[in-house]
Amino acid sequence: xxxxxxxxxxxxxxxxxxxxxxxxxxxxxxxxxxxxxxxxxxxxxxxxxxxxxxxxxxxxxxxxxxxxxxxxxxxxxxxxxxxxxxxxxxxxxxxxxxxxxxxxxxxxxxxxxxxxxxxxxxxxxxxxxxxxxxxxxxxxxxxxxxxxxxxxxxxxxxxxxxxxxxxxxxxxxxxxxxxxxxxxxxxxxxxxxxxxxxxxxxxxxxxxxxxxxxxxxxxxxxxxxxxxxxxxxxxxxxxx
Amino acid sequence: xxxxxxxxxxxxxxxxxxxxxxxxxxxxxxxxxxxxxxxxxxxxxxxxxxxxxxxxxxxxxxxxxxxxxxxxxxxxxxxxxxxxxxxxxxxxxxxxxxxxxxxxxxxxxxxxxxxxxxxxxxxxxxxxxxxxxxxxxxxxxxxxxxxxxxxxxxxxxxxxxxxxxxxxxxxxxxxxxxxxxxxxxxxxxxxxxxxxxxxxxxxxxxxxxxxxxxxxxxxxxxxxxxxxxxxxxxxxxxxx
DNA sequence: TTATTACTTTAGACGGGTCTAAACCGGGGT
DNA sequence: ACCCCGGTTTAGACCCGTCTAAAGTAATAA
Numbered sequence: 126x127x128x129x130x131x132x133x134x135x136x137x138x139x140x141x142x143x144x145x146x147x148x149x150x151x152x153x154x155x156x157x158x159x160x161x162x163x164x165x166x167x168x169x170x171x172x173x174x175x176x177x178x179x180x181x182x183x184x185x186x187x188x189x190x191x192x193x194x195x196x197x198x199x200x201x202x203x204x205x206x207x208x209x210x211x212x213x214x215x216x217x218x219x220x221x222x223x224x225x226x227x228x229x230x231x232x233x234x235x236x237x238x239x240x241x242x243x244x245x246x247x248x249x250x251x252x253x254x255x256x257x258x259x260x261x262x263x264x265x266x267x268x269x270x271x272x273x274x275x276x277x278x279x280x281x282x283x284x285x286x287x288x289x290x291x292x293x294x295x296x297x298x299x300x301x302x303x304x305x306x307x308x309x310x311x312x313x314x315x316x317x318x319x320x321x322x323x324x325x326x327x328x329x330x331x332x333x334x335x336x337x338x339x340x341x342x343x344x345x346x347x348x349x350x351x352x353x354x355x356x357x358x359x360x361x362x363x364x365x
Numbered sequence: 366x367x368x369x370x371x372x373x374x375x376x377x378x379x380x381x382x383x384x385x386x387x388x389x390x391x392x393x394x395x396x397x398x399x400x401x402x403x404x405x406x407x408x409x410x411x412x413x414x415x416x417x418x419x420x421x422x423x424x425x426x427x428x429x430x431x432x433x434x435x436x437x438x439x440x441x442x443x444x445x446x447x448x449x450x451x452x453x454x455x456x457x458x459x460x461x462x463x464x465x466x467x468x469x470x471x472x473x474x475x476x477x478x479x480x481x482x483x484x485x486x487x488x489x490x491x492x493x494x495x496x497x498x499x500x501x502x503x504x505x506x507x508x509x510x511x512x513x514x515x516x517x518x519x520x521x522x523x524x525x526x527x528x529x530x531x532x533x534x535x536x537x538x539x540x541x542x543x544x545x546x547x548x549x550x551x552x553x554x555x556x557x558x559x560x561x562x563x564x565x566x567x568x569x570x571x572x573x574x575x576x577x578x579x580x581x582x583x584x585x586x587x588x589x590x591x592x593x594x595x596x597x598x599x600x601x602x603x604x605x
Numbered sequence: 606t607t608a609t610t611a612c613t614t615t616a617g618a619c620g621g622g623t624c625t626a627a628a629c630c631g632g633g634g635t
Numbered sequence: 636a637c638c639c640c641g642g643t644t645t646a647g648a649c650c651c652g653t654c655t656a657a658a659g660t661a662a663t664a665a
Contacts, residue, residue, distance in 0.1 A: 160622095163644075166643065167622080182630090183629090183631075214476070214479045228468065232468070233463070236454070392611095400654095403614075403655080405613095407614090411652095423614080423660060
């Protein structure tokens, strides 16, 4: 079959590809997986032989349909696990990622099914990332853009938050910024610092590095008086 | 740290040692793990260097205190997972083993803690096997012996059932024989077939191979009539 | 005692995944 | 045009866990 390591490569390629489109460079993968470029080149050879990626020398790699399916399967496992850990085992928003990374390659299809059933087939994980469906249909592009690309006066809703950095996540949880939170941008400093007002009226200044990790969409019903707050998308530290 | 593979060896050695005492032979481990004896010899060398086992050439291996602790940790993970899967995710008695085997090496201490808490610190898994405590104190010997060592007229209670074979487990579940079931032995055929009556009055005949996997203890409150105090203390050295 | 037999260990090889060092593109800048 | 430099690939090595084949050992049967 496919080793854990190969699954990791495929997942990484998928995610980079989703962010910046193909081709995916050797060094981007190396950075994402904390491997040397030489190691990545060698693994890309293997992946290509197996028909999971296509590749052009010195250019980069791209997932084949088959490779994408594998990546989606891994991603489904990962995000289902994140959702399950947060919902059923009281993990906080920021803790789920590492645990899911460790387990995603080792759960059975049966486990996947039961977890999905226990959660009623969730469609997003606690960070707001979409969970691929059981049939692994490709995810559609998502129209959210990083908060750092928005301008003063924009009213937006947080759609997802990159789950890369644990510390950032905790910082944002404290700030009350989770998927579903409505924000208005009140200031953008020249060096990238962005100040937002949350739906509770609190103002928060966020360094650019963090603003890049917060993906937002235009607020559908941005009548400044009523800001619907349901968004029952799991988030928040300890509620249930 | 320790690889999954090493943990598997340690777990296997622990379990064989618990059944038949040290020293544990190379071939016993090879059989348990489905590896060739040569492979086992080589891994035993590694384990010895790491101080996890002691070894006498051509005799066999024995866990050191440290090796035992590792084994107990793995076993705790395994059995906690089995209990969790059965209780929270509706797995049947017979399904839990494989899944737990796949996950036991990959859960964090945090996960272990939360699962234990969710189940209220269970002390036995669904097969009746004891779950090592969080501090990994060695498990004490257990006085149950295989059903196959008992005699006609004995009244016993199933204390645990070996989780080795999925088919056997399903067979027994169908027969209503699970940890806690009270049994009276009504017949022992010369070729080992044992017939028992369950507490519901149903009679079941069990081939010797299965009777060996059912560990029973004397029924403490044999509510019916005589037959008490027959606490056969043989240290279940049993085998085939 | 010696020969047979079952089990264990050694020797040597291999594939996977990783690394370092060195060679190799290929797209700017001058 | 040329060279330089960052990124990429090759070459070669290493460790881990595994195997097969062959040699070694221990216990037993004759």
